[in-house]
Amino acid sequence: MMKDSKRESEAINGAAESWRAFPARQQPDWPDQDELRAVTGRLAAAPPLVFAAECDLLRRRMAAVARGEAILLQGGDCAETFERATADGIRGKLQTLLQMAVVLTHATALPVVKVGRMAGQYAKPRLPSYRGDAVNGPEFTERARTPDPRRLREMYEASARTLNLVRALTTGGFADLRQVHAWNAGFVAASGAGERYEQLADEIGRSLAFMRACGVDTRELATAEFFVGHEGLLLDYEAALTRTEPGGGRAYATSGHMLWIGERTRDLDGAHVEYFSRVANPIAVKLGPTTTPDTVLSLLDRLDPDREPGRLTFVVRAGADRVRDLLPTLVEKVNAEGALVAWVSDPMHGNTTTAPSGHKTRRFDTVVDEVRGFVEAHQELGTHPGGIHVELTGDDVTECVGGGNAVLEEDLPHRYETACDPRLNRTQSLDLAFLLAEGYRAQPARSASSMISNGGSSAR
Known part of the structure; x- marks a missing residue:
């Protein structure tokens, strides 16, 4: 027992402290270090926001994604704010993701x-x-812009409220498949591109009717697995x-199920890579257009040395004009290492432009083009x-331009509400899901045996 306790102490101390010996980029310059220590001390004694068993479950689900047996859908605000962490806002994002998931499940x-992308996305580099909001306020005053460690506690509390509501909704009937399909049917009827999506929506409706005719109790489909990350x-x-x-001695980041390292902080000799290498969560790394194969292989060695499916996800944010050239080289290099990682597209960050009005925006067609590439x-x-x-x-x-019910550049000022980068609205998100479903349907069927005979590369 003494040895187990010592091992656990070493694991948590290694994860929580070893990064401090490495250069940490994009960290706030906290002016009150005593207050920072007081706040983090209280957080260290607070209940975890998520649990090891939940993180392990997501890791198994991500292993299925890496093997080609599942698909990841991750989405939410560019930057959450305390003010907008409301029941309606949380419910709206969850509803949109559930609707997108049903379309993708049926198509694939x-x-x-x-x-x-919720319950923790309160800080931005x-x-x-x-x-x-985890660091300072948006108001143009010296007081608001001064980093305040007490906001970390507020971040924890806002994340806890978000998680409580998400858990209640996903287990309390909000995710009922029949209801989600009804939402999608309403979207198709109202969408400017609705005719294009009618066939898929009708297929889903017929599938549900078939299940009911066969005596399947669809009430069993009234709950949904849902995870959070930042x-x-x-x-x-x-x-x-x-x-x-x-009893296990493995350290977990309990602020979220799946955390990722951003493009600006993935230095191989940096504090973020060191910290992430020490926790057992499923993790991801963003890869921008300048990423080299050698960098990817080095990240693989640091973050997934045992080559465990479900451990590591690479999120590619190359831009629509680069993804077709960049991605194949990276995938082939990783495959040659025999690693099973999940490859995911971030079609947002590489496609940001500035409208004549001065608003940052993204064109829906360009976002779709990167996903298609x-x-x-x-x-x-x-x-x-x-x-x-x-x-x-x-x-x-009205933050991104285009979509089935097209947002025009002159519409951008009407409801431009993001705290940072432009987001797809509900209609554009569902447009993307239907178009992505068409893309997946166009893929040739691949058997498990063909994946294995290809050295496992097809499972990526």
């Missing part, structure tokens, strides 16, 4: 792993002054919420396009 005949940017916060599995590249390689990671909201915002 594969389970869809649903991960909300890059911004010179406002760095997210960029693990603020290492003081993540370290404070690191916990060890009782991502799927096509995998088709040519015989590998598995593992899913998408998108910034979206359930609200009718």
